[in-house]
Amino acid sequence: MADAKWRVALLIFNGAWASTVYGSMELFHSVNLRRPKDQQFHCDLVSADSQPVQLYGGQSIQGDAVIGDEPYDLIMLAHYWGDFQYLTEQYPSIPPWLAKQHAKGARIAGVNSGIFWAAEAGLLDGGRATTYWRHLREFELRYPKVQWQANQASVEHARIYSSNGQNASMDLSLHLVEKFCGASIAAGLARDISFDSRRTYDLNLINIAGFRQHRDVGIHRAQDWLDEHFTQSVELQALANQIGMSRRTFIRRFQKATGELPSRYLQRLRIEAAKHRLGNTQDSIKTIGMGVGYRDISSFSKVFKSLTDVTPREYRQRLRPTDTKTQI
Template sequence: MAPFGIRVAFAVYEGVWASTLYPAADVLQSVNLRQLTGTFSWNIVTPTEQSVVSYSGQRMTGDATMMDSGRYDWVVLPHFWGDFDRALEVHPQVAHWLQRQYQSGALIASVNSGAFWAAQAGLLQGRRATAYWRHIPALKQQFPNVEWLEQQGLVEDAGLYTSNGQNAGMDLAMHLVERVCGAEMASDLARDITFDSRRDYDLTLFNMAGFRHHRDDNIHHVQNWLDKHFAETVSFRALADNAGMSKSTFLRRFERATGEKPTRYLQRLRVEAAKHRLINSDDNIKAISINVGYRDFSYFSKIFKVITNLSPKRFRERYRPR
């Protein structure tokens, strides 16, 4: 096989739900066929050379093992069924392998209970994450140093992605495709593959995940505040004071961490919120403008077009599910 650009590892362990693994692989293959080039390659990676038994009873053999020295760009942790303490006994290799992959620069993405493995590896300590609501109590008890967001379908924090179910897992795959191939490719795939593309959770914060691939915790805290208050009047001097910095230091550190000036970041956050509402609601566009923090509709339209290359009206016409 010819060399590929992005190497993806699908971790497979006892009780894995194949339905949270193969759809993502199909998405990556769809990209390869549309691009007419090897954008992605992927391996099924098992803890050892022994095969594992999936939730549905299939015996699954890996292309590689966690004992190998291979490095991946993305690691996907599918949902599994069973007691996690028992899973740890059976697969003691997983946590160390995840630590090694993350330290080497891999993005770690979990579907539902796959978050147990990321938390066990210590990767989520002091960070935000999500999982299916039934698992949240156990996760809170076992990993109290993680901020578990029960109502959020998708969460990203410092290159660690978590999702709360199969639909969210598909959105996760689409988001990762968008990072590499752009919004148009991801949108085209979504229309062809995920016909029920309206979600009852908001993808705004998840779509801003690319600006969180840094390790500056003070700036993460500022971003957390903006996630909740972006529609309000924002004082960057007050944010700097709360972060214990001068305004000039804050502006410099924010841009160094995120790659964007705070004002531009706030604009992007508001536009992402508007995009979600344009696709998933019937709200009037002027009302959407006000709800995301813009009283001046013409200014909102100008900023929206600068960031998306489309007017709000054209964006809704193009991307709203038909």
């Protein structure tokens, strides 16, 4: 596909999970079916050498290309379960290749434990990432310069993306589609491939992840609580008491850690949840506003526009231009 707009490398290696290789490939293929040829993805299975690769399930596959100087726009790192030290010794050329690709502008996305390749390359030193919970402690010890976010489903840092769990990896892939192709394509694709309309990632969204880039444990606890209870009425004094701070100290530390006042962070949580539901449900705007914690549609619309520059109705129409039902 010489005329494709974006080149994607799906890194394969011994022990890689086939589902996290082919799942991404098929998602990009689904995008291609909706786009003109000059707006499509070209995907390569890329390996460290010309030898066949044995995947986690025992299948043996051959890569389309070998790592080298050819630049890619996006590199996907498959999930792995096994001896990470042995794997890095087996493929010493992968980390420096990733570092060079990232320096050239490539985005790098690690599906669950696959993010360890980026950490091994030093690309996450001083940065943030998440991973599958079973590997979290090992990675904390192996890569202490990385801020591992145990409670985040997806994290974005300096063009490097990570996910925590199989469903979160699908959300990560859809987020990458949005980055390259826009919200309308990503939302349409999400509706078509969704296998469980009840599943929501209203929290732990990449748009919220940046506010976790701090080391204040008390404020992380407060954010954990807000992430779980954002639809409820929130009393800052009660929340401050819960984590052992005065109200004034809590507000000061929260703003220092996140760059936002607690009230504004709460608004962001609610609006991110509302954006997800506007794009993925038929619920009325009033129902969505009340469902994320607002008592009336006027307040909801005012806050929504202050954070997105559009009204809830305009946001939904951008994602679903042909859907005129159930707007109010």
